[in-house]
Amino acid sequence: MTVTILCSGFGLGFYTPGLLVEAGLRRLGIPAEVLVFENVMNPEQRGKVDHSRRAYHEDFSVALMSQRIPQDIRKSMDEQQVHALLNQWKAEGRRHFVCLSGHWVYLLELYRQQMDSELEVDLLYLDASDSPSWKHLKKRLGALTDDYREVWLFGRQHEPMYTYIDIVDSDPVVPYEQRERRLLVHGGGWGMGTYREHLQALNHAGYGLDIVLYEGDEPGATNAGQRYYRMDPSWRTWQQNEQGKHTFPPFAEVRSGEQKSYRLHEDYHLLCEIERRVCAIVSKPGGGTLADSFASGTPIIFLEPFGEHEQNNAQLWQHYGYGLSYDTWMSEYGGGTDILEQMHNRLLQDRQSLSSYTEQLSARWGLDSQASAGDDQLLTLTEEERH
Numbered sequence: 001m002t003v004t005i006l007c008s009g010f011g012l013g014f015y016t017p018g019l020l021v022e023a024g025l026r027r028l029g030i031p032a033e034v035l036v037f038e039n040v041m042n043p044e045q046r047g048k049v050d051h052s053r054r055a056y057h058e059d060f061s062v063a064l065m066s067q068r069i070p071q072d073i074r075k076s077m078d079e080q081q082v083h084a085l086l087n088q089w090k091a092e093g094r095r096h097f098v099c100l101s102g103h104w105v106y107l108l109e110l111y112r113q114q115m116d117s118e119l120e121v122d123l124l125y126l127d128a129s130d131s132p133s134w135k136h137l138k139k140r141l142g143a144l145t146d147d148y149r150e151v152w153l154f155g156r157q158h159e160p161m162y163t164y165i166d167i168v169d170s171d172p173v174v175p176y177e178q179r180e181r182r183l184l185v186h187g188g189g190w191g192m193g194t195y196r197e198h199l200q201a202l203n204h205a206g207y208g209l210d211i212v213l214y215e216g217d218e219p220g221a222t223n224a225g226q227r228y229y230r231m232d233p234s235w236r237t238w239q240q241n242e243q244g245k246h247t248f249p250p251f252a253e254v255r256s257g258e259q260k261s262y263r264l265h266e267d268y269h270l271l272c273e274i275e276r277r278v279c280a281i282v283s284k285p286g287g288g289t290l291a292d293s294f295a296s297g298t299p300i301i302f303l304e305p306f307g308e309h310e311q312n313n314a315q316l317w318q319h320y321g322y323g324l325s326y327d328t329w330m331s332e333y334g335g336g337t338d339i340l341e342q343m344h345n346r347l348l349q350d351r352q353s354l355s356s357y358t359e360q361l362s363a364r365w366g367l368d369s370q371a372s373a374g375d376d377q378l379l380t381l382t383e384e385e386r387h
Contacts, residue, residue: 001367003030004094006108008037008101009237010133012188012249013126013288016269017153018100019248020165020291021124023267024358027168030367034246037103038238040085045076073103073133086111096365097121102137105144112147120365121148124357126287128154128312153357154290154316161320164294166356168267173297173348174276176341182225182278183301184271186212188286194304195283198326199226202282205335210274219254228254229274232262272296279340282326285314293322294351299343301326321346 003025007018018034025032089111097108099121112119123144130138138144155161183202187195199220202209208225219228232250241247250262251270263270275281275296282301283289290313293300300323305311317323322343324333333339361367 001031001096002092002094003032003096003098003361003367004089005032005034006037006097006099006101006104007034007237007246008103008133010037010101010103011286011288012237013286014101014133015237015246016248016288017124017126017165017291018098019246020167020268021098021358021361023168024166024356025362025367027267028358028362028367030358030362035085036238036246037101038236040078040081040107041076042078073136074106077106082107082110086114090114095119096367098124098361099148100124100126102131102133105137105141105148109141119147122361123148123150125150125152126154126291127309128152128156128316129309131287131309132307151357153287154294154313157316161294161350162354163357163360164351164354165291166358167272167292167295170272170276170295170297173351176279176344179277179279180208181206181337182208182210183280183282184210184212184274184278184298185282186271187214188284188289188306198282198303201330202335205330207279207335210278212271213254219256222256229271230254230260279337280343285310285317285323287313290317293317294347297344297347297351299323299340299347301329320350 005018005022008014015036022032022034086107095115095117097119099105099108105123108119108121125134144150151163152159153161153163153165185195185199185202199209199211203224203226208227210227210229211220213219213228213230215233217230220226230252232252235249237246239246248264248269250264252260252262254260272292272295275292275298278298280299280301281289281293283303285300285302285305289300292298300317302314302317302323302325305314314323314325318325324339324343329335329339
């Protein structure tokens with residue numbers, strides 16, 4: 001029995017949490033496989049995803065405008081790929097699915113029609129309200145509550161959190177007094193938003209900065225202790241390694257004049273190692289960032305959101321006491337650390353009262369679990385291995 005985890009590369013918030021779920025199941029000894037929606041798209045449409053990623057990084061207003069354009073993702077599917085995948089699922093008797101992207105529900109509906117037995121499907125929402133892919137889907141198919149279990153990872157306005165995605169080595173959470181006076185600054189998986197506009201002010205507030213670069217971005221000044229990091233620009237979510245597995249993005253620190261050595265970890269993305277030791281994350285309020293925040297006990301300073309769903313994410317995180325808007329942090333708290341420590345303590349307290357999503361999933365589905373064998377592996381990729 002294999003749990004099939006359905007992800008998408010339209011944003012890392014629909015991808016890396018799925019790999020974290022896979023890693024959590026693997027630690028319980030439960031077989032799981034991650035699939036990425038772009039692999040059932042035709043190559044031309046997949047190329048458009050890449051083009052959009054670059055355009056959204058260069059101009060945030062283009063990204064915001066794109067959300068208003070309704071799209072029927074079914075037009076981008078490759079019929080042969082869809083047919084082959086559904087036949088494979090049927091031959092293997094796949095029944096257990098965790099779905100992070102609304103695009104996959106069209107295939108799950110087709111598969112449901114072919115199967116005699118019931119499916120067990122969790123729709124795992126990484127936002128506090130429907131993101132565009134879910135909105136467009138529900139306009140066409142209506143409510144999904146009859147055939148699917150909806151899991152709102154962060155709860156909703158009238159529904160508190162009851163689970164979280166755990167990350168290996170995030171327990172125990174690094175105490176606040178042991179953390180560096182640094183901030184992690186990024187624009188989500190695609191490098192979107194206004195994060196670059198605030199770097200100087202954050203330095204002036206007395207923080208060292210860990211800054212994530214994207215595509216052709218070059219590192220800037222290092223005189224105030226800035227550090228720079230980058231995902232491998234050639235890596236794509238729909239790629240697989242030699243074992244046919246999807247991986248976390250290869251990641252490296254960027255130093256001027258030094259060759260980059262991209263690494264990846266089997267169980268988490270390497271940004272987690274930075275998140276555990278900084279005072280706060282400064283970013284737009286994407287779902288993947290919220291998941292990391294809760295697991296690491298690291299508060300978020302929110303920048304301009306990517307649409308209504310991310311605005312709702314920020315409001316919910318502020319309601320819980322886990323984050324603040326950048327403007328509020330600067331105007332009311334002077335960019336200080338006292339409020340950050342308070343939010344850290346709230347995160348730590350609430351995290352201790354919840355069990356992880358993979359533990360709940362295993363119990364609910366009656367999955368056989370056992371301690372997973374083997375140590376966690378940290379891999380260093382050469383240029384040849386990456387391609």
